[in-house]
Amino acid sequence: MNNNNKTIHLAGGCFWGMQGYFNRIRGVMGTKVGYANGKGDSTNYERVKETDHAETVEITYDKSLVSLEEILLRYFKVIDPKSVNKQGGDRGRQYRTGIYYSDPADKKIIDKVYKYEEKIHGELAVEVEELKNFVLAEGYHQDYLEKNPGGYCHINLAEADEPIFEKEYKEVSDEEAKKLLDELSYKVMREEGTEHPHTSELNDEWRAGIYVDKLTGEVLFTSQDKFDAGCGWPSFARTINSDSVSYNRDESHGMRRVEIKSKFGKNHLGHVFSDGPKEMGGLRYCIDGAALRFVPLEDMDKEGYGEYKIFFADEVYKENAIKNVGEEVKADEPEASSKGISAD
Numbered sequence: 053m054n055n056n057n058k059t060i061h062l063a064g065g066c067f068w069g070m071q072g073y074f075n076r077i078r079g080v081m082g083t084k085v086g087y088a089n090g091k092g093d094s095t096n097y098e099r100v101k102e103t104d105h106a107e108t109v110e111i112t113y114d115k116s117l118v119s120l121e122e123i124l125l126r127y128f129k130v131i132d133p134k135s136v137n138k139q140g141g142d143r144g145r146q147y148r149t150g151i152y153y154s155d156p157a158d159k160k161i162i163d164k165v166y167k168y169e170e171k172i173h174g175e176l177a178v179e180v181e182e183l184k185n186f187v188l189a190e191g192y193h194q195d196y197l198e199k200n201p202g203g204y205c206h207i208n209l210a211e212a213d214e215p216i217f218e219k220e221y222k223e224v225s226d227e228e229a230k231k232l233l234d235e236l237s238y239k240v241m242r243e244e245g246t247e248h249p250h251t252s253e254l255n256d257e258w259r260a261g262i263y264v265d266k267l268t269g270e271v272l273f274t275s276q277d278k279f280d281a282g283c284g285w286p287s288f289a290r291t292i293n294s295d296s297v298s299y300n301r302d303e304s305h306g307m308r309r310v311e312i313k314s315k316f317g318k319n320h321l322g323h324v325f326s327d328g329p330k331e332m333g334g335l336r337y338c339i340d341g342a343a344l345r346f347v348p349l350e351d352m353d354k355e356g357y358g359e360y361k362i363f364f365a366d367e368v369y370k371e372n373a374i375k376n377v378g379e380e381v382k383a384d385e386p387e388a389s390s391k392g393i394s395a396d
Contacts, residue, residue: 056116056333057081060123060158061088061183063106063150064131065139069207070109072197073130076212078294079118084110085196086188088152093185097193100146107146110186116333118294120158121363124151124165125216130207133169133176140206152183160366168362216293217359221268221316229267237266237342241319244304244311249284252341260349262292262360263339268317271360272296272344273337279329285322286339289332292363297321312337319343 064070067085074080087095090105100107113123131139137148151162162180170176197203224232229242239245254263263273263286273288273296281287291297295315302311302323312321321343328336347355349364 054081054114055330056114057112058115058120058158059110059112059154060120061108061110061152061154061186062123062127063088063108063148063152064127064207065107065147065149066142066204066206067107067109067189067193068196068203069140069205069209070107070130071195072205072209073207073212074109074111074123074126075195075198076209077113077118077123077126079116080111080113080123082112084188085193086110086186087146088186089150089181089184090187093187095187097190101144104145105185105187106148106150107189108150108152108186114333116290116335119290119363120161121165122216122293124162125362126212127151128165128169129216130211131178133173133178136177142206148179149177150179150181152181152186154183156182164366165362215295219356221270224267224317232267234342240340240342241267241321244320246322247285247340247342251284252286254286254341254344254346255280255284257286257346259346260364262347262349262352262357263288263344264347264357265314265317265319265321266343266345267319268314269345270296270314270316271357272314272321273339274360274363275349276364277332279332281328281336281338283336283338286341286344287328288337288339289328289335291337292360299324312339
């Protein structure tokens with residue numbers, strides 16, 4: 053099994069639609085449908101009411117390609133999180149909503165996203181439990197919509213192709229880009245050039261925050277996934293979302309590489325390689341700093357990126373808050389010292 057692979061079980065009404073939806077998400081490596089968290093380890097479609105299992109999809113995903121945060125945010129986009137034992141036209145306990153985890157470490161992320169969704173919807177009816185059991189459903193249920201394209205589905209599968217957050221980005225023409233960008237940034241982003249290694253100030257940027265497309269403002273990476281690859285260019289282990297960038301074959305300069313472009317702006321960013329740190333998933337997004345703009349965590353709200361803070365661990369908030377307080381104290385030290393006050 054791929055060391056990057058993890059599993060989460062999600063109940064969201066009829067499992068045909070849930071499976072069809074998540075099969076379309078980049079980074080989802082496989083899905084199975086079945087019955088979870090009922091009475092005992094045995095049931096079937098006819099007995100599921102009496103055994104109190106929930107129709108559930110088992111999702112195996114590559115954490116280097118898609119985060120658990122994204123999977124859960126996409127899950128909440130296609131369910132009614134306040135509905136009790138009902139999704140779409142389906143009614144009954146087997147159609148209840150639930151998040152069932154196997155890895156105790158996932159509970160922190162689940163709780164974080166749950167609180168985020170509660171702020172939007174109010175009290176939720178989605179149960180969160182450790183996975184007690186999962187009984188594989190009958191063969192004809194597996195990939196049902198793939199076998200029966202016109203079959204019943206309470207979910208709009210096209211939503212899998214939509215971004216998590218609805219944001220509008222302005223298209224920028226080459227003429228406008230020349231006015232907005234410096235010469236190097238234009239050469240990189242619109243002419244697929246490359247900046248010299250060890251020249252970008254973003255190489256030494258280690259504050260908490262996000263990295264966005266310098267032209268369109270599209271969110272691309274977070275500081276949590278940044279690492280020093282020693283290559284001289286800003287490097288990241290993964291994109292913030294599975295659909296943040298597009299991948300293109302690049303055979304220029306006698307090499308075979310995978311080029312990275314921003315999804316909406318189609319601006320050249322750099323390349324992705326498979327020689328990244330194994331503990332971070334094994335990928336290295338080698339990005340030209342000239343194509344990026346850094347937005348510190350504390351500025352994300354005022355710059356319109358507040359919703360993306362959900363992708364940061366609680367520890368990052370605490371560390372960032374402590375650091376900011378420390379910097380404020382340090383900045384006040386000269387004045388404080390003149391008043392006989394010590395930072396000690």
